[in-house]
Amino acid sequence: MPSVVLEGDPVPATGELPAEALRSLGTRPFGFYVHVPFCVTRCGYCDFNTYTAAELGPGASRAGYAATAIEEIRLARRVLGDADMPVSTVFFGGGTPTLLPAADLVSVLRAVDTEFGLAPDAEVTTEANPESVTPTALAELRAGGFTRVSFGMQSAAPHVLAVLDRRHTPGRPAAAVHEARAAGFEHISLDLIYGTPGETAGDWRDSLTAAVEAAPDHISAYSLIVEDGTRLAARIRRGELPMPDDDLAADRYTAADTLLSAAGYDWYEVSNWATSEASRCRHNLLYWTGGDWWGVGPGAHSHIDGVRWWNVKHPTPYAARLAAGTSPGQAREHLTPADRHLERLMLELRLSSGYPLSDIPPPSRPAAARALATGLLDPAPFTKGRAVLTLKGRLLADAVIRDLT
Structure with missing residues (x-):
């Protein structure tokens, strides 16, 4: 989640929700978002709530993270009571979820199934950097119940990847898509970013073409946003790089829609294209159409029938609160x-x-x-x-x- 400090009302230590928010449980789609806040390095454009090993400090670690996340899932069951609300979607985001062993991710998914039950057709997605997965890990994830994987490709141009501080080589996303297909994943997405300083129209066309040739069934394309406090913002402020141009971004978006539409990808949300209705990201649709979800992890946001809350941001106090049997919620608001x-x-x-x-x-x-x-x-x-x-x-x-x- 973005690094934005929000004010709100206190969250009870038990995590208890107002009675009126619980009355309609089970009448809307329900999902879980699991935030995995770890990265090998911080990309220059990123202001998400993520931490490298050097930034974690004492009291938090990758090794113990799955067990901590499972404690919050158990808390969710206590807070939401015994309402019958099978989970229709689970989304592991980050950070880089696949920095954790596949077995850890599967154990968290099993906890969701144990406490709430997964719907028979549940969509289970993990984000991944192309360099953070192996064929073996992808096979373990698929066997463990994951149905969808979303790779952060960003660009096919080496100099654009360098500006974004991305570590993978241009051909690696396509290889990762093929490995995911071989592991049995039917639904695979590639994420692209346009408008990076130094990116040409040809670079963007080549990136779109490379994404299409990899044959995922879903492609996302997002305009680069320069966030305050990031390394990219500092470079632009010093004059090392130009500020992204809105008119150029519009040209890039138009090019994306034209090329992707011609290749059989239909837009279903402003930044998302899919080859069929079944290929659309159902978890994001749950957000966009007013469903309920519980966000697990530091800084994760949740929503139950008009009550929205968010967890403390750093992994150390997050883990400490759950170890003490209390909610990691920092604050909440009533819409x-x-x-x-x-x-x-x-x-x-x-x-x-x-x-x-x-x-x-x-x-x-x-x-x-x-x-x-x-x-x-x-x-x-x-x-x-x-x-x-x-x-x-x-x-x-x-x-x-x-x-x-």
Whole structure:
């Protein structure tokens, strides 16, 4: 999770949730996010809650992390009571989850199954750096119940990888995809980043082509964001690198949509393309469509029916709290009906399924008509009562959302 300090109400030591948040448990999709906060090195653009071995300090280690995460899963069961809520998705993110032994990741997944039960068709994803996996580890993960793997490719251009401080060689992501396929993974994603200082249009086209040729069934493409406090931000501030350009980023996005669409990948969320509905990331769709989830790990966020909370950020106090039998929650907030409406609009409008026109507040409906007239909303779904962004609208999604609130 991004390194943002949020204020909120205290979380009870027991982790107890308000009774009204528990009444509807099991009526919405339920998932687990497991944050694994370890990296070999910190990439220059990253401000996620991750730690190298040198940054961990005493009281936390990779070796004991799985056992600590399992304690939070048991806490989740106590807090949520005996409601029947089979887990439809589990997502291991980071950091680099695959720095842990495959057996550790499988043990955490088994704990989720033991405490809550995995749905028969549960999607279980792990993120991985291409250099952090081996054929043996991938086979162990697949045999242990993982169904999907997402590799951080970022770019196929060596000089772009160097600016991003990525350690893998350009050909390694494709090799990792083939190894995952051989291990039995049907669903594989590659993540790309565009707009890196020094990246040319040709570099980006080559990266897209390399990703498509590797034949994953899902590709994500994200615009580089320069976060304060990162090494990349410092380099830009010193004038070593230029600031990414918004117009150039729009060109890169358009190129991505054109090339990926031609290769059989359909957009289903502004930054995500898949070869079929079955290839879409169901865990992210759970976030985007208002499901419930429990976030395990330092800094992880959770949401149950309008109550959102987040854990302490550093692995040491996180582990200490669980060892003491108390919640690792740092703070929480109760979303108001207005908050929930705004978040739903912000998230669902980014999806290819769009947002119901009938749920747009009456004062904002003229803005929807203007967005249609200016080519930001698709006419065909509009006539059926849905606001769906066009390609132009996706480039201006934030502005469209502001106008419709």
